Amino acid sequence: MVIMALLLLVGHFAPWVAHKTAVLTLSGHDLAVFTHFTPGAGIFLNQWFYLPLWAAALIGALLADRSKSVINRILVAMGCAIIASLGMPGYPQVLSAYRSSDYQLQFFITLAVIVAVFALIMARAGQHARLRWGLTLAILITAIIPLGGYLAVKPAIEQLYNESVGIGFGWWLTLAACLTGVIVLGSMRTHSADIH
Numbered sequence: 001m002v003i004m005a006l007l008l009l010v011g012h013f014a015p016w017v018a019h020k021t022a023v024l025t026l027s028g029h030d031l032a033v034f035t036h037f038t039p040g041a042g043i044f045l046n047q048w049f050y051l052p053l054w055a056a057a058l059i060g061a062l063l064a065d066r067s068k069s070v071i072n073r074i075l076v077a078m079g080c081a082i083i084a085s086l087g088m089p090g091y092p093q094v095l096s097a098y099r100s101s102d103y104q105l106q107f108f109i110t111l112a113v114i115v116a117v118f119a120l121i122m123a124r125a126g127q128h129a130r131l132r133w134g135l136t137l138a139i140l141i142t143a144i145i146p147l148g149g150y151l152a153v154k155p156a157i158e159q160l161y162n163e164s165v166g167i168g169f170g171w172w173l174t175l176a177a178c179l180t181g182v183i184v185l186g187s188m189r190t191h192s193a194d195i196h
Helices: 002-013 029-037 045-064 070-086 106-121 129-161 171-194
Strands: 015-020
Touching: 002 029, 015 129, 015 171, 029 045, 029 129, 029 171, 045 070, 045 106, 045 129, 045 171, 070 106, 070 171, 106 171, 129 171
Parallel strands: none
Antiparallel strands: none
16 A cells, blocks of 8 residues: 555656646646646546545555554654645635635645544554455545546647647556555455455
């Protein structure tokens, strides 16, 4: 699960829109902002490009249970909360995001993920096999969504750029994270079956 979280985090900030011009290359994080204002990209909510980032934070919260030290778990929770907070709207939008229809969803989902990080760590959710399996499945499903989303908005980006764009390294890293998640889920299922 550590590898899955790292791949999601790095993949989010690595290029998703591959273009020969560096300025036109966009990461998953950039896409969340860029597609907000891209004509034709409204078929996929721009906020969903933050899903791998939020998923990485939640996986980190599940992994925090491996530490017996309360201080270590608190430090991990703070780190995961910082990762999740990267999904907050930028300045100055964050100042009025709670009432702005353009940024409300992003703002409240980010807050919910931060609260969930602390709740998962306090509840020691990672120690309960079935709960951990279910949460990992849910996290995996959310991480997959932007992969299809990029393919859906790619034609709108190409129309805006007036040329074709490729699938960047960040997209492939996110796909690798999802495939890793499938393997993790399979091993968790097998391990829990062995225990019973």
